[in-house]
Amino acid sequence: MDDTLFEFLHFEVVNYVIEQNETSNKDSKEDDLSNLEYVGFSTGYKIIERLTREMPRFKDELDTMKFICTDFWSAIYKKQIDNLRTNHQGVYVLQDNGFRFLTKISSGKQYLELAPRYVAFTCGIIRGGLANLGINCLVTAEVQNMPACKFHIQVQRS
């Protein structure tokens, strides 16, 4: 199957969720991206199960994150995460300098206000994938300069 199909489908998912918001609550100016994140979550939850089916168990949390940054990211986004940082207390920052969904939109600060729409799905994918590997977390994204994007993962310990 051709890669472009996934990109086009993703754009349509984004459009659909945004339009759906506009019809249901016209007043709010902020985009409500929770449904978009949820579509990503259920996709991530299912795909990680299929990818890791034949793999040995991960050693620890860091090992799992490394897997997300390397194999998982290359399988989906055709490149690895460029930088992984952690404070060793459950906070991880994944930096992608050329995030696939942003590379075709802009290089610089133009359209920056629209960036959240194109990263919410991926936040969901990460959260869903980790949830199915037994790690509950919050994932947010930060875009300062397209097409670079930082994903912040905060592991929830209970």
Added chain:
Amino acid sequence: MSRASTRFDTKKVNSELVTLTYGSLVAQMVKDLENPEDVNKQLERLGYNMGIRLVEDFLAKTGTGRCLDLKDTADKIQSAFRMYLGVQPNVSNWSPAGDEFSFLLDSNPLTDLVELPDDLKSLRYCNIICGAVRGALEMVQLDVQSWIVQDQLKGDSNTEIRVKFIRKLEDAIPAGEE
């Protein structure tokens, strides 16, 4: 930029990714819209939007020229199916007038891992394909209708997508010129 290297079969992952993303989207729509008929309409519209873009990608990658006739069009859509979904449908059931035909798919990657519950029997899960065909052809000035005749999700042995030629779209004359 770091090199893409992975121990996964990227082709397979990509197809599963599309299948699962599409599945999550349909699930979300069913939740949002309640009425399966509305979901069908939305899926067709989404497909149409994708078709408009896909046709450009297709023409750029394959370098094909104009279609000579509807048979030629059918062949080209067949190769687009192979390119984007990785399946080769059969073109068959031509109408006597030669203006209608069907694509028969014996397997459909969009419906892998999918089962329809009883209360969603009126949902046309693959309607996005019909929309994509319509959108793509509109961009090459062919107005067509497309709909699902048989559906494996509803117990048929094949998935059959019917295409009917309506008319050729003519270039509009720019304003101010005769």
